[in-house]
Amino acid sequence: xxxxxxxxxxxxxxxxxxxxxxxxxxxxxxxxxxxxxxxxxxxxxxxxxxxxxxxxxxxxxxxxxxxxxxxxxxxxxxxxxxxxxxxxxxxxxxxxxxxxxxxxxxxxxxxxxxxxxxxx
Amino acid sequence: xxxxxxxxxxxxxxxxxxxxxxxxxxxxxxxxxxxxxxxxxxxxxxxxxxxxxxxxxxxxxxxxxxxxxxxxxxxxxxxxxxxxxxxxxxxxxxxxxxxxxxxxxxxxxxxxxxxxxxxx
Numbered sequence: 001x002x003x004x005x006x007x008x009x010x011x012x013x014x015x016x017x018x019x020x021x022x023x024x025x026x027x028x029x030x031x032x033x034x035x036x037x038x039x040x041x042x043x044x045x046x047x048x049x050x051x052x053x054x055x056x057x058x059x060x061x062x063x064x065x066x067x068x069x070x071x072x073x074x075x076x077x078x079x080x081x082x083x084x085x086x087x088x089x090x091x092x093x094x095x096x097x098x099x100x101x102x103x104x105x106x107x108x109x110x111x112x113x114x115x116x117x118x119x120x
Numbered sequence: 121x122x123x124x125x126x127x128x129x130x131x132x133x134x135x136x137x138x139x140x141x142x143x144x145x146x147x148x149x150x151x152x153x154x155x156x157x158x159x160x161x162x163x164x165x166x167x168x169x170x171x172x173x174x175x176x177x178x179x180x181x182x183x184x185x186x187x188x189x190x191x192x193x194x195x196x197x198x199x200x201x202x203x204x205x206x207x208x209x210x211x212x213x214x215x216x217x218x219x220x221x222x223x224x225x226x227x228x229x230x231x232x233x234x235x236x237x238x239x240x
Contacts, residue, residue: 049235061228065225065229070232090217090221093217094217097210097213100213100224101210103224104180104213104220105184107224107227107231108180108181109185111231111234112185
């Protein structure tokens with residue numbers, strides 16, 4: 001899916017070096033991240049549950065629930081991330097239905113994978 | 121959360137008797153359901169993963185992904201359900217940002233629970 005142009009502002013990009021944490025479980029949250037380049041590993045209790053690739057996103061659960069991070073996110077490679085804070089998130093849901101659908105599709109995919117994992 | 125008035129049309133309500141299936145894994149999908157009264161059990165491979173109560177919803181994953189049902193849904197009690205088909209869903213995401221947020225909150229809650237289940 002094409003990301004909205006709103007993401008394209010270079011001023012907004014965050015560079016993270018390979019091996020560096022983006023956040024850890026228990027951290028306060030306030031942003032989700034869209035992966036522009038590189039890859040990010042998501043771990044729960046040290047177990048790799050997902051590797052997020054370009055155009056994918058992560059960190060939305062605690063943003064939506066306004067709760068603490070439930071997983072660790074670590075740069076698997078050098079990567080460029082587009083942070084979306086709560087204000088930005090709400091205004092995009094308000095103004096860009098395709099952004100809401102993009103987030104819902106990613107979450108549906110993640111739910112299906114989580115259910116498969118749970119069932120072994 | 122208050123459900124949009126659009127849900128309130130009595131013409132739209134579907135009554136399901138206790139013990140009856142609403143859908144089964146592998147079925148074609150085309151609707152999600154908001155629980156107006158009663159309770160609905162969601163099972164994956166015969167394992168109860170969630171009981172959906174009034175104001176909660178289910179069936180959104182395959183609606184969003186346009187894919188087959190991944191779980192069974194069975195009326196735990198007599199219940200009243202409000203079906204939301206794909207056309208209705210897309211127009212509500214378009215017109216009612218609070219509907220998109222309602223769906224995303226429910227999915228975030230479900231993801232957190234699925235992750236906990238997966239981790240034992």
